[in-house]
Amino acid sequence: MLRGLATAALRGWKATAERAAAGIPSKAPLLQTARSYARPVRKRKPEIPSQLDDIPPTMLLKNYAQVPVINKVDDVVKRLLSLEMASQREKLKIKKEQLADKVRRSPKDCGSIEVRIAYLTARIRALQEHLHRHPKDKANRRLMLMIVDRQKMLLKALRHSQYDVFENTCKQLDIEYTVPPPYRRTPTKRWLVKKAFCIKVFEEVKKRKALEKLKQRQGRAKAAKDRALPNEGTPV
Template sequence: MLRRFTSLVIQNRGIKQQVDIKWVRPDYVPAYKPERSGDLEGLPKDTVKFTALDFSLSDEIKDAPEAVKKIFSVAHLGRKEYRTLVQKDLIDRVRRHKYDENTSETRIARITGHIRCLQETMELHPKNVNTKKLVQELIDRRKKLLKFLRQYDYKKFEWLLEKLNIEYKGHPETYHKLTRKESLRKLTEMHCDDIRNKKLSDYRNLLESQQGPFLQEKLNTLKFIRSEQIELQLPITVNEQDIAKVEQQLQEWKLRDKQKQQAKQKKKNILLD
């Protein structure tokens, strides 16, 4: 048993010295980030152009000077008005009629607008624990509603994802912890696959390079056999079709070889430039 363990340790040391594989743990991505929440669309940046909802229907604000419009814009009135405007824009995309306020589509749109506003807040204040908990709760609530809609009305589910520009990322059924040992095993397998594929590719190129001389020798041999059989008046076993077939294969190989040489020369010129 000790001898077997010693041999395994020696083999592992040899492999470790020959194969240089470095494992780096992936960067941690918070749950509120768009990469994990599934929000493919951000917030409009120029908030000065958007007038608050309470003043947007006024006729006087349309002809007012730019300074007055700036005062009544969402950039001046605060984040709450901005969030209301974002939510209204998303709800208008999916609502069935103007009185639709509590269907699953409008609820998801309202939550999505709130999530995107909180994501921007978290980018500015990443240590805000209360906001982080709130945005996580909203993301989980939206996943629950999307899961329900996906189960009972899949066409509307796809339409909603397209309208709100979000990606559904459900909760995983099983939890798999990332370990260094497993990652190194996978990296080693990938490294071995690369070595095997490289050797197979080199061997294939070697065989293809030898195919031309082989076909030329085969063509000469067939012609010689046919001429000798005709001269000695023996039964002819090599016909013209066999010779024409080999000639066609040889011409095709020459064409492929010429294209390969041109590609190599072009690549070489690019590297030199």
């Protein structure tokens, strides 16, 4: 590292001397050395469209939307109670309810499979937007994968029980469900040897259990025969 800096500094001094001899104004050699070691600026990733863009900022929070006095308050108070000043968590709650209203069976339905899938879908999309901005956040990536597995499990259960509701849920929430492929494992030499050994152990244990059961049956038959012999010799 030091050798490279020294070499770059010498090159900078030589370039300065050549520029001075030619009558060209030159910059400081240390500045040129620093510029030669400057890191390139990373290009920012293009922003992906957020699921919260379609929520109007003038919408009031859920706790204050049904208050009858809200129409008489000042505009500044309305702005404080609206989504314009709300946090990301409050906006996500509104988005969850909007997605749940599309698949809700009744106005009071809060625990059906479709509603739970809608809630999980909103959380997954919020985590995807977060990971697009912060790709090294491993904790949230692990959390998103866990939520995706839970969503797949619910979709699979809904697909087996009510296929028409499953299709409507995927259409309303814009979800594409793919059937998981059957489990296939490439047989390696180590795996085949281990499988053959397990089968051999299983057969040996099976033989030993069969011999023990045979001995137990023979012992019970002999005991029954010994009990029956004295009874045969007694006079009637």
